[in-house]
Amino acid sequence: MTSEAWQIVLFTIEVSALSTLLILPFGIAIAWLIARRDWPGKPVIETIVMLPLFVPPVATGFVLLMLFGHNGPLGSILQRGAGIDVVFTWRAVVLAGAVMSFPLLVRTAQNAFQEVNTRFEDIARTLGAGEWRVFRTISLPLALPGVVVGTVLAFARAIGEFGATVVVAGMIPRRTMTISLAIYQKIQLGHDSEALPLLFVSVGIVFITVLCGQLISRRKGAR
Numbered sequence: 001m002t003s004e005a006w007q008i009v010l011f012t013i014e015v016s017a018l019s020t021l022l023i024l025p026f027g028i029a030i031a032w033l034i035a036r037r038d039w040p041g042k043p044v045i046e047t048i049v050m051l052p053l054f055v056p057p058v059a060t061g062f063v064l065l066m067l068f069g070h071n072g073p074l075g076s077i078l079q080r081g082a083g084i085d086v087v088f089t090w091r092a093v094v095l096a097g098a099v100m101s102f103p104l105l106v107r108t109a110q111n112a113f114q115e116v117n118t119r120f121e122d123i124a125r126t127l128g129a130g131e132w133r134v135f136r137t138i139s140l141p142l143a144l145p146g147v148v149v150g151t152v153l154a155f156a157r158a159i160g161e162f163g164a165t166v167v168v169a170g171m172i173p174r175r176t177m178t179i180s181l182a183i184y185q186k187i188q189l190g191h192d193s194e195a196l197p198l199l200f201v202s203v204g205i206v207f208i209t210v211l212c213g214q215l216i217s218r219r220k221g222a223r
Contacts, residue, residue, distance in 0.1 A: 001197045004173075005182070009201055012178040015090060016158035019097035020151060023105055027154070028147060031109035032139065053103045057163025064095060064168040092169035093176050097158035105154040112146020113139060145216055152213035156206045 001009075034046060052060050068075040068086040078084040086092050116139055124134045140147070162180040169176040171185055179202045186195035 001201070002194075005194070005198055005201075007174065008177050008179055008182050008198070009205075011090075012159060012180075012202075013205070015093045015178070016097055016155055016161075019094045019101065019158045020105075020155045022094065023098045023102045023154065024151060027102060027105035027150070028109055028140070031106045031147075031150075032113050032135065034106070035110045035113035036139075049106050050103050052100050052164075057100060057161070058167055060099060061096060061164035061167025064092070064099065064164060068092070068095065068168070087168055088170045088172060088176065090169075090176060093165055093178060096164040096168050097161045100161050100164055101154035101157040104157050105150040108150030108153060109143065109147045112143035112150070115146070116142045149213045149217050152209055152216070156209040156213075159202065159206055159209070 030045075030049060034042065034049075065087060066072050068078070070076065070079060070085075070087070075086055078086060084091070086095060120138050120142070121134050124138055129137070160180060161178070162184065165176070165178060166181060166184075171177055171181045177185075179198050183195045183198050183202070186192070186198070
């Protein structure tokens with residue numbers, strides 16, 4: 001592969017890792033709230049969280065473009081308040097990856113929290129532990145394998161993201177070009193021989209990532 005292709009691979013890994021780290025605390029918090037608490041409108045929140053899995057990614061990208069564009073409600077605040085542009089920058093790539101991978105993290109972590117025996121949490125409360133301590137010392141450690149699996153799956157999803165990214169970030173060489181976008185561009189230009197190495201690398205990265213998630217899940221089941 002060329003140096004440009006390797007730059008695209010490294011950029012994709014970096015923005016995917018950043019998007020995963022960005023959603024991690026929020027995903028864990030929402031997953032725990034859904035698994036352990038009931039409140040009015042909970043089904044609505046669950047549905048909103050899962051929407052990116054079912055709505056066409058291009059439509060999700062269009063929503064992000066309207067929200068974070070220069071004239072959008074969030075984009076104008078960021079641009080005027082902090083001088084930060086989002087659309088058609090690397091930040092848009094991170095944003096698209098975060099939004100599209102968020103449901104996988106939440107759903108997997110939610111299932112992990114639901115599998116934690118609530119008796120352990122109740123015993124800790126009777127011994128005087130507060131909710132934060134119960135979460136930090138019991139709930140999260142027991143659910144950690146599932147949370148790790150969700151994190152791995154979210155990263156893999158971010159690696160392969162295309163639809164939302166192409167709308168909100170574009171295909172700008174050396175600025176927003178990810179592996180998926182580069183493969184699409186080279187196929188459109190008829191450069192199939194240049195697209196194949198990127199294809200193999202992307203499949204390899206996702207395969208290794210998902211395999212790690214499967215091994216962690218199997219180890220959890222064996223325990």
